[in-house]
Amino acid sequence: MADFLNTRVGAALKDAVLAAVVTLLLTSIMVGIKTKTEQGGLGIEGNWSLVAWMVLAVLVGRFAMSLLVWRGRNPVANAMQSILPKQETVGKIGKFVGPALLVFALTLPFYGNRYVIDMGILVLTYIMLGWGLNIVVGLAGLLDLGYVAFYAVGAYSYALFAQYFDLSFWVCLPLAGILASFWGMILGFPVLRLRGDYLAIVTLAFGEIIRVVLLNWYEFTGGPDGISRIPRPSFFGLEFERKGGFADFFGIPYDSMHRVIFLFYLILALALLTNFVTMRMRKLPIGRAWEALREDEIACRSLGINTTNTKLTAFALGAMFGGFAGAFFATRQGFISPESFTFMESAIILAIVVLGGLGSQLGVVVASIVMIGGFEVFRDLQDLRMLVFGLLMVVIMIWKPRGIISSRAPSVFLKEKKAVSGDFVAEGEG
Amino acid sequence: MEYFIQQLINGVTLGSIYGLIAIGYTMVYGIIGMINFAHGDIFMVGAFIALITLLAVVAMGITFLPLVLLIVLIVSMLMTSVWGWSVERIAYRPLRGSFRLAPLITAIGMSIVLQNFVQVVQGARVKPLPPQITGGITIMEKDGFLVQLSYMQILIIVTTVLLMAGFTMLINKTSLGRAQRACEQDQKMASLLGVNVDRTISLTFVMGAALASVAGVMFLLYYGVIDFYIGFLAGVKAFTAAVLGGIGSLPGAMLGGLLIGLIETFWSGYFSVEYKDVAAFSILAIVLIFMPSGLLGKPEVEKV
Structure with a gap:
């Protein structure tokens, strides 16, 4: 025996x-x-x-x-x-994946049907949120569990401005971003001195506070009823309507798809803007300071970097993109309520960033497609799909603790650019 | 004054429940430095196991209340411990020594899994339970306003005090407690000296789950309504309590739990019920800003 x-x-x-x-x-x-x-x-x-x-x-x-x-x-x-291909071959293929995905996204409205484009909009919203959070978590190494608060601030700023002052989407978009980053600074200033996990719990608490206030301030925000009839965005002043709108101006027959396609390109542009700003920021001194801060805070302080201000910029910038995404979410849905801004939303965005590989822009895209796309495809399964979603999070993390894309391209290099394995850096890019 | 004392009693009761959950957070954080997000859901699982056991025991024909409660408590503690152990084994142990955020994500994943698992197998509707322990003592009476201390509240407070006493003994006097404190300080050194680190960590999760299940039983009996979502808010509150008291410190967790319970009850009693969570979280933020390591926590020493 x-x-x-x-x-x-x-x-x-x-x-x-x-x-x-x-x-x-x-x-x-x-x-x-x-x-x-x-x-x-x-x-x-x-x-x-x-x-x-x-x-x-x-x-x-x-x-x-x-x-x-x-x-x-x-x-x-x-x-x-x-x-399975080796890490180097994956790296070589990886160079083409980004552009290929971009071309795919740009051409999607030409052959996709309504369902596919709607899903594309959803996935792109999460990609944008993921990229925004990536600045905070991936680059600056600040664990933010309440990112959805800024998303909510953006969405409610637009909805409330539109409701009370009749402002249009294009005026409100920058306002939403500014207000969200303002909130980021108000929150960040006192709490950014805290160590990682305390910061996490305070941001989580902040997210809950915003949600509870939105839920209970009935006279102003409509409480659990939310705000409905949020105006749609216009294309350089042209509304997407049956008469006298976009279709009439260009002399093409009216189609309800025009607005959906417009929204798709809008979120694509916003997401690409987020990506572009992040990539440029990484090359600026402030971006390098973020990454240095993530690796070693004490070393940063002894080199004369103002850690509070550096963290604050990352926090505010991340919040701003969250606010943009929120305004887009409000205009796309036409209706918002506090139910859309629960902690689960923050957790999903954070999961996308971490599963994709902290600090990796492409990783966020892949993780969003897998998680959100997969989640939508199995809509019929109801409760079971959330169960599978949770299991998938656990399994991917155990299989690849560094995220799906774990090799990093350095932002500063001497002579030759070499990919670094994720194991050599504290939390993100090398 | 009478109103104040009544609120005080209610606050201490609620605080005891939070405190019991908070111990699980603080122990796990102390020993492996991670936020065990699934702990609130372990509490929820404990409450569900208690509910089902209670119904089953009653269906079997046992009606002597103390015996029923004893069986419910023991079964719930045992079964919830198995859940706590399994969560650690599946989601955290493979990631030991990995980077900081990986176990946090699996913890959030496990939390989603537990919630939805319970929802799928037991249904999403709230589960009501008629009050099992009724009656109480009237402490004061003035102008028709009664200050009541119900038997249920006495049971909760006494159980919590007993468990806390037993638990403090366990940590301070037994070899398991010694091993835990050793692992908390230095896992590598502890394992060199013959402490089974993996086993100690597993037992920490088991103990945390057992205490959370007691909190679950109390919650079920006190409020009489549970659903699959109770774990989230209770978990966040309990974690807030642990941080408030100074994470890693056991008396701190209890103190933090009591404080959060009191803040919540007094705020709902004197100001508004809707904003009680805001009050609790705001106090947390204010305390952390002025005392970054909590009320009883040890200040972090930065080493270069």
């Missing part, structure tokens, strides 16, 4: 049985007994077949995994190793 357990198959079997026992313990009460609402209170009913299936699945799955995929000499892992 003892000899058998020491063999490869025996060890795998033992491991699988243990895992199955744990699964049985986990599911026995939670899954095995289901509460159901009855007359006069709650009743219970057995649901044992599901428990049996789960235990069986874990038993078989774990056995197969430890025999074929995990540990030393195993066929599947070796095969994967030889099929």
